[in-house]
Amino acid sequence: MDKKPWTRWALGLQSLVLAFILTGCWDQVEIENRALVLGLAIDEASPSAAKLEPTVTHQKNEPLPKKMLRVTAQIAVPGRVPLGPSSGGMGSGGDGESPVWVVQVYGHSLDEALNNLQQQIADPRYLIHLRVIVISKGIAQDGLDELNDYLRRNPEVRRRTWLLVSDTEAAKFMKVAPPLERVPTLYLQAMVEKSIMMGKFPPNYIGEFWIEESNWGQDGYLPYVAIEGEENILIKGLAYFSGGRLAGTSTAVDIGAFMAVKGYNPGGFTALIPVPDLGYVMIKITERHAKTDMQIVDGKPHVNLKIHVEGMLDEHYDSGRTIGSEADIDAIEEAFEHSATNLVQKFCTQTQRHHSDIFGFGEYVRALYPDFWKRNIHKKSDWEQMYADIPISVHLNISIRRTGLKAK
Structure with a gap:
């Protein structure tokens, strides 16, 4: 029996398998060409802020919701996010330059605000590295159904992202630069997670919060944070919810x-x-x-x-x-x-x-x-x-x- 046909079939199959294995990433985007959003701050905005919103997702004369959001995004600057000890000044990337770019946009919803954000930055935005979302007390009191709906549908948002409630303007947390960490968002994240390690806060990421809010026999809670002085961040207590809205806050004890x-x-x-x-x-x-x-x-x-x-x-x-x-x-x-x-x-x-x-x-x-x-x-x-x-x-x-x- 001639074994050459079987050999040809084996070589052909091997070539076909190698073609799939050795195929490059046809849709790759280099990290230098990505706008990586590290943190978001969401505040209420007055209806007059609609004049500041560009007409990106709607026509100018269309009837729109009166509710307006002000979203402050903290975007990593490629090459400036430090990987080791700092040799520069406070809040720097080692050469006196800020490692993040803070951009503020307006919108009638979080999705629309992020679409408006894309119009102001050259590279495509990505939320895969989003670590912290800070919302103002007023936003939490109005309810988080719309915010949670967008975040849960977005596959880029990790369930281990932190959602925090601020007792003041949330945008301020995107500009705080403590001496211990040059990237404000990473400092916020490290502060909460190290509190868990020390037994001073329960492990309640945004994914856990969604589970609690979905359970009929349980309500959710989030970290309640504040800014002390100019650059100190305090875990002030718990922000607990009822009916999807902020019901009250506790003390640290x-x-x-x-x-x-x-x-x-x-x-x-x-x-x-x-x-x-x-x-x-x-x-x-x-x-x-x-x-x-x-x-x-x-x-x-x-x-x-x-x-x-x-x-x-x-x-x-x-x-x-x-x-x-x-x-x-x-x-x-x-x-x-x-x-x-x-x-x-x-x-x-x-x-x-x-x-x-x-x-x-x-x-x-x-x-x-x-x-x-x-x-x-x-x-x-x-x-x-x-x-x-x-x-x-x-x-x-x-x-x-x-x-x-x-x-x-």
Whole structure:
């Protein structure tokens, strides 16, 4: 039998496979020819701002929505984004030049504003490297349905992007240049993510926020940030939502209460509390353990929170007494338990007042009592109304494992 035909077929097949493997990227775009958007800030704009908007997506005399947005984009300048230690001034790329270009545009929606942005820059814009989106408090209060719709449909937007709520004009965050980081957006991103590593903030990226807002038994929350002074950024608390709109904000210490209820680790918050006869002490939380018991009593869900935290004695403001006995440790633990229980109870009551179940208690009801859920909850707002009236009891205790060393 002649084997040459089979050899020819094998060589032909091999050539065909190699043709697919060795094919170049026909639609490639070099990174130097891309406008990489690192950060976006979205603020409200007055209706008069329509005069500043170019007619890119509509004709001049067409009837348009009265709502206007001002979008500030931070675009990376190729070759200037630093990869190592800086040798230049603050906010520079090492040679005194800014590593980012800040452009401000107007539009009736985020999509339209980004289309207007494309008219002002030469290279095609890409959101694949978008790291942070800052929205003003007013935008959050009006609702995020339209914003979320565009971002969820856009395949370039990563689910690990950060969505932040600002207590002031969001555009200011695109111009802040702290000494520790020459790219403002990357500083914002690093600040929030390092807070997670230190146990000072829960891991709640924009993807997690969308999941929470989609759940009928839970409401979403976002980091609430502020600018202190000229170049300092502060995580001020939580911005929590109800019905898709901003319902309220918390303080920074309430973040610790929220993480205690959820049992998030590692522990990183430190509490200053007064202890009778011992003065003031600082307790640093190292671990959190939480259990949520849900029961239906008299036709109403009852939440029983059991929280155990472990901590260490960080500092003692000397009041003439030293801490040297188990009785003193017991007194400190009792004082902390009383203070922390009041804090958690107060924060739960605050979210109930605003109809915002950021703890996800409704998901426990839906999972454990599906019949009750089907009879009483027909849309998300039904649970938000019910959440406002359910009893929540808190049982919190602490074990102080370390008291530190002190030379005598």
